Amino acid sequence: MGEFxxxxxxxxxxxxxxxGYHDYARTWSVQxxxxxxxxxxxxxxxxGDPNLHNPEDLFLSALASCHMLWYLHLASDAGIVVQxxxxxxxxxxxTSPNGAGRFLSAQLNPVITVPQGTDVTKxxxxxxxxxxxxxxxRSVNFPVTIKPKFRLQCADT
Known part of the structure; x- marks a missing residue:
């Protein structure tokens, strides 16, 4: 991988x-x-504006998205069909008393639909x-736990 x-x-x-501290908005664009x-x-x-994404939203989304993409890749390689x-x-x-914040942990909660008969343990x-x-x-310095749930898709008859 190269530069981003x-x-x-x-x-x-x-x-x-x-x-002044209250004289500016905490808004920006990412391009x-x-x-x-x-x-x-x-x-x-x-x-901040509750209608816009904040850094924490984007960070968690990036973590979950990366996990999802690798899951789909590994499932495909393993012959598991994800629907x-x-x-x-x-x-x-x-947040510490001086205002500095950090993530302590993250939990991913994927809900994955697979065909009935799929080896869910695998x-x-x-x-x-x-x-x-x-x-x-691989770039974060806190634990990430995964709590997957599986839904079985019934075959069309």
């Missing part, structure tokens, strides 16, 4: 820049060449292999 790049542009200047722009804001607890996949990742964080075991490959999971 993005452009982050602060959009929160309300006319006076950062002249990557040839891709849709993403409008972002700070976490709502820190004065649907969704996840609602949750992160646990802490399908579940694939999750244990992903941390070996996933670029994002």
């Amino acid at each position: 790049t993005a452009t982050v542009i602060w959009t929160g200047n309300q006319g006076t820049g950062t002249s 990557s060449q040839g891709k849709p722009e993403i409008q972002c804001s700070n976490d709502p607890m820190l004065g 649907a996949y969704s996840d609602t990742p949750m992160g646990q964080g802490e 399908a579940a075991a694939l999750h244990e292999e992903i941390h070996t490959y996933c670029f994002i999971a």
Whole structure:
């Protein structure tokens, strides 16, 4: 893998820049060449817009997305047919008295639909292999647990 790049542009200047703590918005856009722009804001607890993605949302989404893509790859290699996949990742964080924050852990909660008759034990075991490959999971310094649930798709008759 090579280099990765993005452009982050602060959009929160309300006319006076950062002249005072309450004089600017915590908004920005993320741009990557040839891709849709993403409008972002700070976490709502820190004065951000609750309708926009914040860094924590994007971080958890990246972790869950990387896991999902590797799961689909390994399932395909193992002959396990995945018909649907969704996840609602949750992160646990802490903020120190000086305001510095960090993630302490994350839990991925994938719901995976497979055909009836699928070896669910084999399908579940694939999750244990992903941390070996996933670029994002290999880059974090906190534990990531996976709590998969499987749905069996009945065959059409």
